[in-house]
Amino acid sequence: MQVNENKEFQPLIVAFCCNWCSYAGADLSGTNRLNYPSNVKIIRVPCSCRVNPMFILRAFQRGADGVILCGCHPGDCHYTSGNYFTRRRMTLLFSMLDFLGIERDRTRVEWVSAAEGAKFAATMNEFTEAVKKLGPNRRLEDLRCRKQ
Amino acid sequence: MLKISLDKLDKLFEAISASQTLYIPVDREDGAAEYKKYESGMKLSSALNTLRSAKDFFFPQTENLVDFKMEGKNIEVIDVREESEDFVIFGVRACDARSFTILDKVFLAEPVDSYYKNRRDHGTVVTMACARPAETCFCGTFGIDAAAPEGDAACYSDGESLFIEAHNEKGQKFIDSISSLLEEGDTAKLEAVRAKTREILKKLPLAHLTTDNFGGDKLNEYFNSDKWGELSESCLGCGTCTFVCPTCQCYDIKDFNTGHGIKRYRCWDSCMYSDFTKMAHGNPRLTQLERFRQRFMHKLVYFPANNNGEFGCVGCGRCLSKCPISMNIVKVMKALEVK
Amino acid sequence: MQRIGVFVCHCGTNIAATVDVKSVAEALGHEPGVVISQDYQYMCSESGQNLVKNAIKEHNLTGVVVCSCSPRMHENTFRKAAAAAGLNPYLVEIANIREQCSWIHKDIASATEKAIILGKAAVAKVHLNAPLTAGESPVAKRALVIGGGIAGIQTALDIAEAGFEVDIVEKNPTIGGKMAQIDKTFPTLDCAACILTPKMVEASQNEKITIHSFSEVTDVKGFVGNFTVTIKKKARFVDETKCTGCGLCTEKCPMKKVPNEFNMGLDNRTAIYIPFAQAVPKVATIDPNFCMMMKTGKCGVCSKVCSVGAIDYKQEDRFIEQKYGAIVVATGFNPIKLDKYDEFAYNQCPDVVTSLELERLMNAAGPNGGTLLRPSDKTHPHKIVFVQCVGSRCDDSKGKPYCSKICCMYTAKHAMLIREKYPDTEVYVFYIDVRTPGKNFDEFYRRAVEQYNVHYIKGMVGKVTPRSDGKIDVQASDLLANEQLHIDADMVVLAAAIEPDKTARPLATMLTTQMDTNDFFTEAHPKLRPVESATAGIFLSGACQGPKDIPETVAQASAAAAKAIGLLVKDSITCNPCVAHSDELMCNGCSSCEKVCPYGAITYIDKEFKMPDRTIAVRRVASVNPAVCQGCGACTVACPSGAMDLNGFSNNQIMAEVDAICK
């Protein structure tokens, strides 16, 4: 979490992107100079199915306010089936976080292909706004990690 | 002895908490009792004892020891110790009161553990005599009188009033601080209550358990006993017994990287855990049998060997009711005993 | 202790205009483990690479972070540079500060801040990078071509030409595919059989080529260079090795009422049959659904007339297993079924036919010996209406969203051939657009219009109604004239959309290759790798990848062959070292990882271990074949104990990145 000069809350967004589709989609939105907030920091993974729920929790622990996972569209996975597993895992994980009373808009899965630079930028804009509305992550943070 | 009417307990708690932090056992929603920081309106639990022991007050489950602040390649060491506030733990049972004596032998012996001492110096233990001991109680085995608990000050109830007496200077200071609420009382009825409690204690199923066959000199008798295998085979290796135990005092020191620094903290450890006392060369106790044996040998042999015969158990019975598979020190003592 | 070098690229002004590269280099220089941090105009240039190489040598670096463009662009460049300087190439990490930073942010302060964070994440990751060595895996010098149409034949011939063994698996009794059914080809109007059958013969005679006709692929295991394929040779009840193809049995067979699939069911064949005269292999096949002997046990005529004793009513399916280095998919296409198109009366009226049926009706070897007659009354049609885009470019679920590509051209061909042979026949073509890109294609179409006076009408046919007088009422709209038309046609020809063969989908699953939503195989890159699938060692040939005409199919077939040959000439291939590996001491052997592995890369072995409790135990543990693993990481999350981890993207590396970003 950051607070800029205007004291406006600036959420920290961690985006896990699969190498083949979404990371390329993010690159494309760069190539096309499509703006999205610098709050979004991308971590490249080979496939969305590489993302362990522990990574997502870790991000929240360390101060992320939102975590988004992007992968190839179902059926288009470079590894055939990776994103199908991702979908089940994340559905259940997000449902559990919701069950524990963690704000559901802090997490999201979005399928972004290598050709969807515009969708990537739009998604990041929209997600950042949604998280901004929620305010800082207080329910799933580790107080020890909070910046003084 | 000084006393206060039981229906004025609220007033007593208000008075204590006005000058220092007060902790009393209260009933939780699930029926178990736990120590809570007193706030107006809280009711003293009538449970025999709290689910967790009172050792947290002096030896909390986790405790920050030192911080390291890191910026780039620079490291700054920050001492996080602060003088503890004064506090009172009210309603400690005889068994738990004795556990502090045992913990003192570990933490206040040289080299003194300053974190522990800090809290110990600032905490006043006000005990409460037991009236309805449970079947799991065997404090008598360790020479503890549930009807006459230790502590800085002790309380007794005769059903109408609460009697308070000081055992030391700290206790006296505590009584002085609330003396305006107290009045001199007749202890005749109290003695009857005590006598009744002692009668019940004698009738408890574990009343005859003794430590006669245990002690610092019994290493050879028991260490290689063939009973350990059978006793430990059902052990799940969880830490329940050690974490509800008022005398278990083992801890681990760990570093937590917060991203902008390191917090070096200690936390309870359990000899039942597979990595207990794991060192650079590896683990000295590789099997659950060895770890299981460690716990009971420690309480029944090693601890008395190093502490003038004092055992590392107070017979509170928590492990008896909380062990997931009901393996406990009583079963171990009975199985091992060489007469 | 790590000695990390950080290299920040300006990319001219691409990065430097919005990111203060000097501050980035400065800030990262303060990170633990970083011993040198520099910026440079173009890090990917030769002098930029030299900067990196020299720093590696001079500072004895243990890790390199390049803050530059996307790793998809230059990761390999910098890995090679590191390797050239003696540093393991996998000790290089890229922080993407161009596509994901300078190009999307306008504010210098926040872009710089983000660039520093991305750099820190890369530094944190590289701290945990381990040197990786790419393994090698041998290549089986044999290729499998699945599908024996023109695509498969061409690919097989080209691979064989290069000196490699190649097997063709064809599900039908003969190779030849759709092209064998076609009468003439556009735009040259030469006879399809004349150019195809020599190739079929060539394939059958090439000693490097083995044709498994009437066969199917039932299982594929393994990986690039090392596939193990199970092929089911379906029982044809005729011993292929004995049958001479004399055809006597087909003449004598009493069961003569079997719909002839080669002629699209427009005439009949016998229960024992050879699909067509030039079939390869020219071997008879018994259709057990119609053979009297097989159904009732009474007949046996074919067995009696066969002089070589090739008939074997007890033949069973056989399975063969073969190792291949490369697999080429050439499963082709089919016209879609028109059952759902009631408006065109395809099921009601025999004189409403598909284009492929028309091919047979016009073919000299077809049901009418090449004379175009109406199927219903065998009379000469005088007015024929062609309907384009039946099921192509379709929004609804009845059809296909794509253009089938070949219909415009073959319809022009049909129209032209009819007008040429039967000048008294009027031909109407209803189209949405006429699409004729291709060499000599538009000229061809224009000839149909201008020279042969084919009536091209832009508009759709609304309804086709068979009339009691044998005519067909075609109700349509002419969009250019803006009027409704009624044409009393003698025949209607529907240009049915084409779709991938139904066997392709299960095959794709076996091959772990990707398909699009229309079941066309997906190429590895739509522009740069059009004949490779994303799965290494699997190549795509012909219409299985998308609608194609013959020249395109043949071109792609040869391209796929070239790619396969490029693989087969290697004795071994380098594997991606970023693969999963299992910590055997922590593995539970629970099989979770195996279940999610799309490549079958994980097997289990029983292995003896010295356990932490001093006992010796035989445990079932996962073992990853690094040559098969593609490094997706699905197994790492399925593994509850964390025994499974991924090289290059380990749990700890990713968490270090998370930590650095969230710090």
Place this chain on the structure above:
Amino acid sequence: MQEAMINRAKQLLADGAVNRVIGWKRGEFAYDITPAVFETAEELEKEFVYDDFTAANVSKYLVKESKKEGKILAFLKPCDTYSFNQLTKEHRVVRENVYIVGIPGGPKLDAEKIKAKGITGILGVKNENYTLKIDTVYGEEIMPFYEAILDKCATCKSKKHVVYDELMGEEGDVLDSNRFDMVEKLENMTAQERFDFWRDQLSKCIRCNACRNVCPACTCEKCVFDNPNSGVENKAPADSFEENMFHIIRAFHVAGRCTDCGECSRVCPQNIPLHLLNRKFIKDINSLYGEYQAGEDTTSRAPLNDYKQDDCEASIVHERGVE
């Protein structure tokens, strides 16, 4: 029942069909029952017990026991058979080395429930026509049997044995249980209420690992939370985050594998309703991916190791229930 079980066990030992028997051993009090392995008829006679308090699921012990020399006889209650099947499926037990006798299950009693009534100094408990007569040092107490049964038994999902070599007593059926009621109740709360509920519960956690160590699905050679190299290892809930983390991941790791045997909640010394986390996953799996009962068979694919092309998207979480 106990008598018949002892006799059958003795017979199987005598026949040499098995060389060990896993069951339960009587303790100091009526309710303190310890799982134990018996090797002789004498031991069985003396200490084997099967009564209203023998709730412990012994299937997890078979991970180790089934790898020892010879065959072991295991008396498994219906719920235990699900756990055993799941372990078989995951290759954690050697099926051939276990002779399973299916025995009727609960409802079993929960000593904590008796004690919660203020009944203490318990010397003996007798079940007379579903009324408990409890002998205590303070005199006899009475309470209805069904008020003292374990929560896990109150929401029993099945009285059917899914694996056995022989059965004792009558076979039961899969029950139409109300086990998801509480999950549903929580789902219908607001996010803030749910958060408060779980904070209240999970803050009690002392990280004793009893839930994990008793769990028949948690049989990892080394748990990630014990492994210093995993990056998530810790020994104490040093922060509320770690309480959440441990319990989310614990439940996630057994999602699709948890048979809902209820042992986690039974053993929790802090009475945290941990099974609700597992049941939340089970309920989600059932409703999103089709009914699935872990342990029902040994061949089906676990829901998290499986997929359908038309599975729902993760956004379904955002679309349903109460925010």
